[in-house]
Amino acid sequence: MDITVTGEGSVMVAPDMLRLHAGVEVRRASAGEAFAAVRAAAARLGEALRQAGVAPEDLSTAELFLGPEYESYPKVSAYRAAQGLEVVVRDVSRGDHVIDTVVGVGEEARLHGVAFEVAEPAAALAEARVRAFRQAAAKAAQYAELAGRPLGRVVEVSELRDAPPMPMRRMGAQTLAAESDASISPGRQSLTVHVTLGYDFA
Numbered sequence: 001m002d003i004t005v006t007g008e009g010s011v012m013v014a015p016d017m018l019r020l021h022a023g024v025e026v027r028r029a030s031a032g033e034a035f036a037a038v039r040a041a042a043a044r045l046g047e048a049l050r051q052a053g054v055a056p057e058d059l060s061t062a063e064l065f066l067g068p069e070y071e072s073y074p075k076v077s078a079y080r081a082a083q084g085l086e087v088v089v090r091d092v093s094r095g096d097h098v099i100d101t102v103v104g105v106g107e108e109a110r111l112h113g114v115a116f117e118v119a120e121p122a123a124a125l126a127e128a129r130v131r132a133f134r135q136a137a138a139k140a141a142q143y144a145e146l147a148g149r150p151l152g153r154v155v156e157v158s159e160l161r162d163a164p165p166m167p168m169r170r171m172g173a174q175t176l177a178a179e180s181d182a183s184i185s186p187g188r189q190s191l192t193v194h195v196t197l198g199y200d201f202a
Contacts, residue, residue: 002155003201005139009131009193011124015116015186016092020099023063023084024108031079035066038081041108049087052101058088084112090119095184116186125161128193132159136197144201152200160194 024041028034046059063084071077089098095114102109118124144151 002198003140003143003151004156004196004198005136005143007132007134007136007139007195007197009128009133009135009195010190011128011131012188012190013118013121013124015118015189017119018089018092018095018114018116018184018186020087020089020095020102020114021062021084021112022087022102023082023110023112024105025080025082025110026108027069027078027080029078031066031068031081034079034081038066038083038108041105042083042085045085045102045105045109048101048105049085049098052098053094054087054089054098058090060086062086082110084110092116092186095186099184114184116189118189118191121191124191125193128191129159129195132193132195133197136195140197140199144199147201150202152202154197155200156196156198158196160196162192162194 022045024038024045026034026037026041028037049059050056061083063082065080065082067080068076069078069080087098087102089095099111102111140151
């Protein structure tokens, strides 16, 4: 006979990097004009971000769209083209500067959100595991005492880790430009480990 218990351990940490989802969007009379314009705008955005200190390997295409917009179907009023970028900012203190760089590209710029991350979570996760294991072990010991039976050795250990990102609300470049004192704040993030322990229960 055995006993299975679960434990949870959490550690609060301050994120030190972020992923910014940005891009450009245009509308033109023809599909060709829209695609050419969005490619040019995306090139300007990429170059501006590189000039701002973002490494080329920290820029990746996240979206590419081209399609018609209808005045009343099937009459096309314009063609919309969009190209998105995922930007990894490895120093969270530079987040505002990178966002300002995106906005500075012009009216084509778009901001879709940001998620904060911990670049090196290993130490915090190790502490979370200790807390989760101790909580589960304490439960097992209590059950053994309540049952009046000796608690045997650990025969099974499984782990589930949970570290959700912290998304920022969607906003257009025009909104951020209007909020001249806007500043992002990473706050603190909970890194959580769930552990399941199986014990011999004589």
